Amino acid sequence: MADEKTPTPGSGTILVVGGGISGITTALEAAEVGYEVFIVEKNPYLGGRVAQLNKYFPKLCPPTCGLEINFQRIKNNNLVKWFTMTEVEKISGGPGNYDVTLKQSPRYVNNNCTCCGKCAEACDVEIPNTFNFGMDKRKAAYLPHEMSFPQRYVLDPSIIGTKSAQKCKDACPYNAIDLDDKAKTFNIKAASVVWATGWNPYDASKMTNLSFGKVQNLITNMMMERLAATNGPTNGKIVRPSDGKTVNNIAFVQCAGSRDENHLPFCSYICCLASLKQTTYIREANPESKATIYYIDLRTPGRYEKFYKKVKADGNVSFIKGKVAKIEEDPATKDVIVTVEDTLSGKKIHARHEMVVLATGMEPSTASVKVPGNAQYDDNNFVISADILSTGCVKKPSDVMSSGQTATGTALKAIQMVRR
């Protein structure tokens, strides 16, 4: 099993920063034609945002399937080397001879780990589960998710030095826990660097009029993915956070933060399809359920129009043209009241729903953490530089399909830089 190998010094290497679907694709496309590639991922697992999705649109197939194929390709290719829990500290040099400083945080679990779960059983500390956007808790000794690659537990640094950590170590029958694990800093040489650090869901609490964080049954679209996922906090049951009640009447608020100069001025590209897809989650789970999509205009590029037509044909999904700009909670029922002007009828309506999903957009990860090297950005912090290459959602908002396509193109650009 390929894991944190000692990097091979020398030029001719491609460094891919970010182990999501874009980074993995770029790496594999380059490796499979004979180039040495390093993948650097800050999470303890590869797969990125895709790993958090319940289903892909438009085929509604599970992303784990595609990820597993990619992980197989990685395992079977000696040219791909990867580091999890690792971040880039500094990039110096230029195309053809980059010198990159990497910092790997301690995992406290070595490759003796068999994922038996004894450490988690013994662990008495619970922390918010960031993989599920804090909707549930996990032990401080945890496997990030069932399909984690690598299949190896992690100890949260907050328990290191406590008795809880010792308990985990004592419970491990394979001597896999190393409490003395330390952060490591090391340098590698690369001929080209591809930035593929993806996106973060836009912080919905910034839209004060939408009251996210104050209204209990108001969630984001990424939270909805976790809620609908069988490995999610509710084992795939779509229920209200406030009372665990099955949701029969759901609404989706499009452009929650996107196409908005006060927030993200650009269209995030995926949210319309994501909401259309998510109506199918609830409609399949509960035939009695009703869904409403509030939109400015629905953007379903190319063949996605078909998907829209399919959802539209369902009489229990309604579409109201108008942007929701006010959300309140009914304190008695915890229902969510959205205010919107139905612009086709010219009526301001105050509609009640059991749960509401904000279709929050994509903020490039570089909005919060910049490339520690010479990179250029557009007005919205997307990376557009020609020296340090970029691909996927850190370059422009994309769906998985176009991420795959552009990642393949980026692999070619990276190869050109190696051979120049």
Next chain:
Amino acid sequence: MAEGKLIKPDLDFVKRVMSSGGESLKKCYQCATCSVVCNVTPDDKPFPRKEMIHAQWGLKEKLFGNPDIWICHQCSDCTAYCPRGAKPGEVLGAIRKVSIEHYSFPSFMGRMVGDPKFLIFLLAVPILLFAAVAPYVGHLIPAQYLEGHTPGYLHEVITSTEPIVYAEKFMPVPFIDTIFICAALFACLGFFIGVVKYWKDLTAFGGKPKGSILNAAGATITDFLAHKNFKKCEVTVDRAKSHLFVFYGFVGLAITTTWAIFYLYGLHRESPYPLYDPMKILGNASAVALLLGILWVISNRSKNAEKAGKGSYYDWLFISVVLTIVVTGILSEVLRLLGISLLAYPVYFIHLVAIFFLFAYAPFSKMAHMVYRTTALVYAKSIGREKEN
């Protein structure tokens, strides 16, 4: 297939809105955030989203006869939340300006007041009028050639060390009153014709009033006295208070003026009146309220500029005139009491010019909002178009 409706856009109207402070108009993409965050719009056919598209398409007849543009108090909550920077609050302000222009009589006056390049002409009228008084009252003739003792050679008046009496020595009342009565009649005629035209358009657009106009008028005035609608603003919450000061400052000064007319023509008491006179006390208190109010307005506007927009020439012209009136008014009184005639008479002259500007041009300036908003709200109430609370 449905019958097509032929839209007749008035491109000149679009350009006028855009050049009157509504330059952001075309940025609107009709998401309707504005209608949702607006606290003063009724739920049925809310504004300002529909006004934005009507303005973009140049459908002026859907805007002029529509009371909604005046139900809007330019809270600017819409502008603050607008995802496109289309500034609906500013655009509606510009539409109101174009509407005032549209109903103005004589119509060229509307165009002139709204356009900075005519400002010099508008100022020239009162300056020349008041300057023309000088030869008539003998300001250009040396005092020794005058038979009476008033008013005297202009430079002697201004440099004199005697107590300052504006009416007796500088600008005799009959002249001032003649000029202002003419200005007021001109304004009243303008307003009358404008409002008659406006009411016709309102009823043509929204139907005949259902309830009693008198009741609606009473309710509207009650709302005004407390600034009920204005207080619903969120982003510019302080505007209601500052406007209340300006409003009551003007009310006080209007009462003062009526009172002074009564003193002069009823009791034949000549100005200046002593500071302890109740009329004087009301006048001074109102002036202070107006000064504080207008300064507060300016401060709020600069404070809110980022979220609410910086305002148009039309807004600032009106604010400047009010500020000039109140500052020169207070200064005239202070300088008179201090006996600084060299400054007092010129300041008083500016004061008169500014008051003329406000009065004579009222039907064409932002001052007209007073009349058109009242008309629109009375009408809106009479057809039951109001936000239920």
